[in-house]
Amino acid sequence: MKRPTEYTRPATVTWLVVGLFLALLPHYPRLPLWVSLLSACLVIWRVGVTWWNWPLASAVVRIPLTVFASVAVFSHYGTVFGRDAGVALFVTMLSLKLLESFRRRDLLLVASLSYFLIVTHFYYSQSIPVALYMILPLTATTAALIDMQATIAAPPSLRWRQGIVLLAQAVPLMVIMFFMFPRLANPFWNYGGSSAEMRTGLGDRMSPGSFTDLIIDDSTAFRVKFQGAVPGQKDLYWRGRVLWDYDGTTWNTDWVLSQGIPRFEGTGELLRYRVTLEPHDRRVLLGLDLPAKRPTTGLINQDFELFARKEVTGVHSYLMESYTEYIASPTLDAAYRRAALRLPDDYNPLTLAFGRQLRRRFPSDVDLIHYVLTRFNEQEFVYSFTPPLLGRHAVDEFLFDTREGFCEHYAGAFAVLLRAARIPARVVIGYQGGVYNPAGNYVLVRHSDAHAWTEAHLGERGWVRFDPTAMVAPERIRLGLSAALPEPRSLFNRPWLRPLRLGFDAIQNVWNEWVVSYDSERRLQFFNSMGLTETSTRNLTIGLVVLATLSVLGIALITLRRLAHGSLDPLVKLYQQFAAKLARAGLKARRPNEGPIDYATRARKRFPAQREDIDRITALYTGLRYAEALPDSALGDLRLAVRALTVKT
Amino acid sequence: MLHTDTTLPTSGVAPHTQQLHAAMAAVDEVVIGKKHQVRLAFACLLADGHLLIEDRPGVGKTTLAHALARVLGLSFRRIQFTNDILPADIIGVTVYNRSNESFDFHPGPVFSHVLLADEINRATPKTQSALLEAMGEHQVTVDGQTRSLPEPFFVIATQNPIDFAGTFPLPDSQLDRFLARLELGYPGADAERELLKSKDRQHLLKSIEPKLTVEQFRDLQGAVLKVNVSDALLDYLQALIQYSRDSQLFSAGLSPRAGLALQRFACAWALLNDRDHCLPEDVQAVFPGVAGHRLRPIGGLDTPKSELVDQLLKDVPIP
Incomplete structure (x- = not known):
């Protein structure tokens, strides 16, 4: 196969490959092994072709490879x-494309595709380290483009x-475009695709041990920024799912029961806050218990559960309002009452009997509840993350035997x-507490803050929250989870690291x-906060397009003027027009070091018929520019003379 | 690039134009086929600068110097420099006069309008430096007494660039005092023919009548100072000077004195061409004369100096 001429310097190819490889690298661990290996081999092959004269990949190799990879x-x-499939296909095809890219056009294409490859990383993670890392391939690819355009090599x-x-010069424009330009309702990474890794999070059921994963997970669940003062730790009950069904x-949740319009009456102060999930x-x-409206990006149901319109696959932010003092669902329909009393008959006989016994002893619901909670407090109940395993009658064993759990x-x-x-x-599951971060003025809630509590319907008082855990381990509620546990759980959870951790988290929060x-x-x-209230997307788009066009035109004009002899002198411009006219008529262009008289002499020889015009223009030009003896009106004469000049060849 | 015969309309403001042209024509008759060099020499003198003519023996260096002096009606002295010549031989000596019992100063050849210093690089540095004061200050100091030289005062020096045996090359400081350096070169075939056919040069020289008075010449020198130098032209001058300093071609750039010389020389050239303003072409015409002996190519460059100077002119665009 004939070796194609490389229209670029080897250095250009190196830049391109470095940029591409840096962009490929973070994908490799995520991709199937064979994709990563194939891609790396192809990239190395391309380097070998340029630098070590390796054989080219002929179409006989490339076409089957392409088919095989697809x-x-x-x-x-x-x-x-x-x-995942899209990225895998893109990576293999781009690596193959690199192998056959020798012409400038192909290399330009590879560079643009490299930029796109950089973007694909944000489908997987939108964290600060990823964004910082992407500056590397971005710079290398940009350097490749610069090298492609440059006529001479550079170190x-x-x-x-x-x-x-x-x-860096593009940063201001990027910032403006990012914040101002109309965008889709959701960032592109919230597209709801398949996810390779399972994320921990609040489920829709609760069984013994189901919280264990959550409680050892130190990662952030969400952050909350209050518009006013942050409520006390004991009020920070973050409502998640409501569980009706006990088998x-x-x-389990009951989807049918939860449907409906929430009925409530807020009695305390209305809290406004933004949750970034x-x-x-x-x-x-x-x-925050009790949500008083639907979230700005989703829905609320009768049980005050909040839902996004689709799965939250990217960081999701919404505004909420809540009352911490409230009466929720003051009336309870018969169907709901039945559901809220339903128990399987053949489980936990001791508990059932105990319940009936209590009912007889306390005619008042409140007294009964008070008695039970006091019992939790006074008896030997232990808060522990390593409770003994429970058998078939789990509640019986827990209440009357092991008395150890969370x-x-x-x-x-x-x-x-x-x-x-x-x-x-x-039962309500959600999160309780959180750490207030003074650096960013927000409350950070981790998965380990996951919590479950109970709601009882007390007639006119509606659903009332009771937290038996608070009776057993009050410090769990008052101080947070770490206080209720004897040992720090991880290397990074040391007290002296706390400010540092909070600082980093504040940065992450802003991000x-x-x-x-x-x-x-x-x-x-953001626009409203800047006083731009009535901005329709259309007006904004028009405004931005006009602004962008004007700035690009302005920059182009300045650059062109600078290029044209770095002078805005109308006199010089007229003379350049004169030279341009002559050049169009076939006179060899004026050399940069050619004086006006030398040029005129040359022009006169070439166009004897225009001799007088040429002399006149030259005399006006030298008179204005060098003799400085002519009146200003001579400039007008010169303009007329230059415009009137018609060169007959 | 080099135009002496511009036919463009000019304002013709210079005084004594006819006499000046007659003077140039008279020199042209003696120094045949060297119109451009003759005009450069005239411009150099009009710019009140000293002239260094560098060429082989026998191409008419002395004749040109002599003719210039005669046609301008100036007194002319010539010193043939040798390695045993002493400063006193140039400046003059004080001799005891027995008759009136006093020391009389016997002025040396330097007391003239035009001093032709032939083969200046044959003299010792001591003697060369004796010329320095005279060239720079237009005065000499003998026995503690300062004596002014006649005005105008020019040194026209010649040197042989080939034969270096037993010479003392002029130091940069002294070279810088010469406004311009000229190379005459061999005459063209026609000129040579005419030269061979015509009468004895010495005889012709003696027949040259002064075409300008000293006063008229000084008027012309004054007119040079009035030639307009626009900002646009200064931009160009500065670009040239700066380029010579930044360029990789030369080990040292042009000095500020060289810049002044260039400007004045270009103005004189403009005046010779009947213009009251200086053009980039004027600068280009005189630039090799000003830069040639001042710029020092960086060691290892084989290119002749004149080509480097031309290259410099080519590289710097006219703003």
Whole structure:
């Protein structure tokens, strides 16, 4: 096969490959091994072709490779669409494209595709480290483009610098475009695709041990920024799901029961806050008990559960309002009452009997509940993350035997006991507490703050929250989870690291709030805060396009003028027009060091018929520019003379 | 680039134009086929600068110097420099006069309008430096007494660039005092023919009548100072000077004195061409004369100096 001429310097190819490889690298661990290996080999092959004269990949190699890669990706994922399959296909095809890119046009294409490859990383993570890392391939690819355009070679350090400078110059425009430009309702990474890793998060059921994963997970669940003062720790109950259904081992949600319009009466102060939720691949949103409206991006139901319109796969931010003092659902329909009392007959006989016994002893619901809670407090109940395993009659064993467990045990057992005593009860799961971060003025809630509590319906008082865990381990509620546990759980959870951790988290919060979850709603809010209230998307688009066009035109004009002899002198411009006219008529262009008289002499020889015109223009020009003896009106004469000049060849 | 015969309309403001042209024509008759060099020499003198003529023996260096002196009606002295010549041989000596019992100063050849210093690089540095004061200050100091030289005062020096045996090359400081350096070169075939056919040069020289009085010449020198130098032209001058300093071609750029010389020389050239303003072409015409002996190519460059100077002119665009 004939070796194609490389239309570019080897250095250009190196830059391009470095940029592409840096962009490919973070994808490799995520992709199937064979995709990563194939891609790396192809990139190395291309380097070998340029630098070590390796043989070229002929079409005989390339076409079967392309077919094989496409088929392999399809058979691996069962599709070529979606995030993972799409990226895998893109990576293999781009690596193959690189192998056949020798012409400038192809290399330019590879550079543009490299930029796109950089973007694909944000489908997987939108964290600050990823964004910082992407500056590397971005700069290298930009340097490759610069090198492609440059006529002479330059040392790598210079290209780096040029790349960085070029990108830095683009930053203001990028910032303006990012914050101002109309955007889709959701950032592109919230597209709801398949996810390779399972994220921990609040489920829609509760059984003994189901919280264990959550409680050892130190990662952030969500952050909350209050518009006013932050409520006390004991009020920070973040409502997640409401569990109605108990089958003897597991508490489940009841989708049908939850439907309906929430009925409530807020009695305390209305709290306004913004929740920035980390992706958890579920629809449920968190709200401070008791949510008083639907979240700006979703829905609310009768049980005050909040939902996004689709799975939260990217950082998701919404505004909420809540009352911490309230009366929720003051009347309870018969169907709901039945559901809130339903218990499986053949489980936990001791508890059922105990409940009936309590009912007889306390005619008042409040007295009964008070008695049970006091019992939790006074008897030997232990708060522990390593409770003994429970058998078939889990609640019986827990209440009367082991007496060791954490929130899910207490909340579940309490609800069962209340139901046995004919008090409508249900379990609520969510989060409790959080750490106030003064650096960013927000409350940080981790997955380890996951919590379960019980709600009992007390007639006119509606659903009332009872937290039996608070009776057993009050410090769990007062001080947070770490206080209730004897040992720090991880290396990074040391007290002296706390300020540092909070500082980093504050940065992460700003990033999440202003970059990752910046959507059309946030944009409107941002505009309102700047006093731009009545901005329709259309007007804004027109404004931005006009602004961008004008600035680009302005920059182009300045650059062109600078190029044209760095002078704005109308006199010089007229003379250049004169020279341009002559050049169009066939006179060899004026040399940069050619004086006006030398030029005129040459022009006169070439166009003897225009001799007088040429002399006149030259005399006016030299008179104005060098003799400085002519009146200003001579400039007008010169303009007329230049315009009137018609060169006959 | 080099135009002496511009036919463009000019304002013709210079005084004594006819006499000046007659003077140039008279020199042209003696120094045949060297119109451009003759005009450069005239411009150099009009710019009140000293002239260094560098060329082989026998191409008419002395004749040109002599003719210039005669046609301008100036007194002319010639010193043939040798390695045993002493400063006193140039400046003059004080001799005891027995008759009136006093020391009389016997002025040396330097007391003239035009001093032709032939083969200046043959003299010792001591003697060369004796010329320095005279060239720079237009005065000499003998026995503690300062004596002014006649005005105008020019030194026209010649040197042989080939034969370096037993010479003392002029130091940069002294070279810088010469406004311009000229190379005459061999005459063209026609000129040579005419030269061979015509009468004895010495005889012709003696027949040259002064065409300008000293006063008229000084008027012309004054007119040079009035030639307009626009900002646009200064931009160009500065660009040239700056380029010579930044360029990789030369080890040292042009000095500020060289810049002044260039400007004045260009103005004189404009005046010779009947213009009251200086054009980039004027600068280009005189630039090799000003820069040639001042710029020092960086060691290792084989290119002849004149080509480097031309290159410099080519590289710098006219703003």
